Amino acid sequence: MKKSLALVSALVVGTFAGSALAKVPDAQVNRLGADLTPVGAEKAGNGGDIPAWTGGLTSVPASIQGQYSPDKLPLNPYPGDQIKFTIDAGNMAQYSDNLTEGSKAMMSTYPSYKMNVYETRRSCAFPEFVYEANRHNAQVAVLVGGGNGVGEGIMGFPFPIPNNALEIIWNHTLRYRAFKLTREFTAAPVTRGGDYELITVQDEAILQWSDPSKERAEDIDNISIYYISNTIAPARAAGNVILVHETLNRALEERRAWQYSPGTRRVRRAPNIAYDNPGTNSDGLSTSDAFDGYNGAPDRYDWTVIGKQEKYVAANNYDAHLATYDEFLKPLHVNQDLVRYELHRVWSIEANLKPGNRHVYSRRVKHLDEDSWTMTGAELYDGRGELWRVQELLGRQSYSVPLCNKGAEIVYDLQAGRYLALAMQNGGAPINYNADELDPDRYTPASIRQLGVR
Template identity: 45%
Template sequence: MKTTIMLRAGTVALTLLATHVLASVPPQEAAQLGTTLTPLGGEKAGNADGSIPAWTGGLKADAAPVDSKGFLGDPFADEKPLFIITAANFAQYKDKLSEGQMALFKRYPETYKIPVYKTHRTASSPQEVYEAAKTSALNTKSEHDGNDLSNFISRYYAFPIPKSGVEVVWNHMTRYRGKNLYRELAQAVPQTNGAYTIVEVTDEVAFPQYMSGADGAKSENVLFYYKQEVTAPSRLAGNVLLVHETIDQLKEPRMAWQYNAGQRRVRRAPQVAYDGPGTAADGMRTADNADMFNGSPDRYQWKLVGKKEMYIPYNNYKLYSPSLKYADIIKAGHINQDLTRYELHRVWQVEATLKPGERHVYAKRTFYIDEDTWSAVEVDHYDGRGQLWRVGEGFAINDYKEGIANYAGIALYDLMAGRYIIQGLSNEAKHAITYNMAPKMADFTPAALRNAGVR
């Protein structure tokens, strides 16, 4: 009888090892959300010396005036930097900087700087999102080395109390982005002398849970639907990208289509994934560099290094301001750092190492993800030789009106080429991001692409 029990126990253990199931947290641990932890899983308390304050609910919806175009005002417009980190003094702050930030000081010693301001824990979200995060903590499981999710019924923040590196990254990918949005964005890839051409795009993002005509069964494995149209320059205008972003991409890979305005044809676009080329990026970013990181995590082994205090781009309302022109921001080598704002915050540090036998231009990536919003704010990218190659910075803002963590822009700096790409700017847009749109499923089908791309 003892032998039978041991055999059964061994079978169960082997089954768990084979499927690599990581369980949700028990109720007593989930109860920390909203008590010792913020509702989304950050540490509620401040740090020992008070330089990171306690979280007390984040910004209120009326934190600053919002203009007629929907652009957020700056709640901290009157603040000045506490100090500025430069190439001359960065060594004394290196314990609170990433390898990528320090490399930027060395690459651009005369111009790159980090202005450090007082820390404000501004993150806030609607109550329904907080409840969704707790539902995730109690129910969501990751399987197959964390490459897919099961029982992810809440659709937000898959693992607010993470136990592994891949779970931290899943929180970034499943963070709350608002309800069905439309936005006008710009990107540029400056030459080494600073010359650039603005590429303008419109984005539509829709979520199955907020769409009419969405088939429940077909949308069960869809995280969101995404459509992007290039509107300028004229040589690219009319090209449209459509993505159905799946949750379990092992079971059902991301589905993507492109409409080429010149050919007037819709084609499947399997290259819009992993290290495929980014849209109009002049080879300066990969498909999975968008949003700092996106897509299936299956090509990497993920290590949770832990938490650290770090100077990260935060509350970048000045950089987001519609009073700026793109020419004010885009400079040779890197963006205008005088317009940026960095604060001391706690981040999760995660290392992603390419699995043996897998292919990707980045052999290793190091992620720094804000504890309060789960937004990736710094990502270092290494090539196959182990050399630091590209440095990503996400200039975070918190949309206090909608309760959403967003970016004023995302920069990816190529240390070897001396160039970079800046994405997600909206300063000269006709209107800020519009939420609560009412899209139909028919708007996100390959058949709809041709109509969307007519010049």
């Protein structure tokens, strides 16, 4: 296995310093679609286990034609792939260079944890208009507000050829996930013994950054996302509704959030839905800013680039979301026989808590797949500098859209021996990426009061 790769030549390693960095030289921009993919990944393979990117999956593949239905969860497009080998506590030293610290910690903590490694499939792909936007963004997008916002760019990934770690985390935060979408998902805090209660949530979003009618970031009134989360089960939690107006430049205005409680029948401002406050429906196993891998303002941390590395990460995970919850959720960790791992190049970045700032995580190391800028996993360290929690996000390509994102996201609490499984859709309906009926006028405190009435 190859050791960590050197950074691509365009990257300036280090912490963001200055008021507006980006705008890479034309010679670098011209690499997009040439030696780099349209999202900025290395198009070539590594001469071994990582193949070249040849366009990804942009439609229902021939392998499942006649079986796939758009009203069902996407089927595994690689049904014939077999496990190449398995990594566990007994042989992990052999693969150490290609394992994240989180994977190593899981194997060391839980002897039953293993990673079944499959052939690497570079399936990620996005619409052509996203690729066009990426090229434009590389020429014009800038960090503003001391790195706490993005200006000029719009749509797609703001920094396909990044200059620093802040641009990388903004690529994850603003990555293309369609314009208007709705879904129903479940969350489950799982005890050490494997007991759990499913929490069902209906959520919806207008991702204004991806509004095809806008020409630049300044056209969206500093709101990048309108978001509603409505808990509908179990009965004791039903009717709790959250509304978020996610700001694009947090230096101008912080996130605006409201919460409706059926117990009080009142809508209240909820500034606690941010940073290290307990995440909604997390049973204290995660923080608000860990949902989706990472969200919100990056201002409490100093961000640096570790490098681009070859790591075994959860990718092309279709079988996991086709299983029942009883099959998927097991004591100590999810059923690892349902999780697919592949060798991918990932950007690894590090966030260290700034002096004078408060957060339960003193250090965070995050790994983002180069083909999608989607976070694949993270290590979260406590105030003593010890590894506390491990995040694992199960990536997959939604080939009928097309877009590359993730399905279930897991937060393992190594100190408690428990875990939180989020964003699961097992046995349910797929995400509706064409929710054209959504309108910004819906995203008001009065609207969530009506949603929350039981």
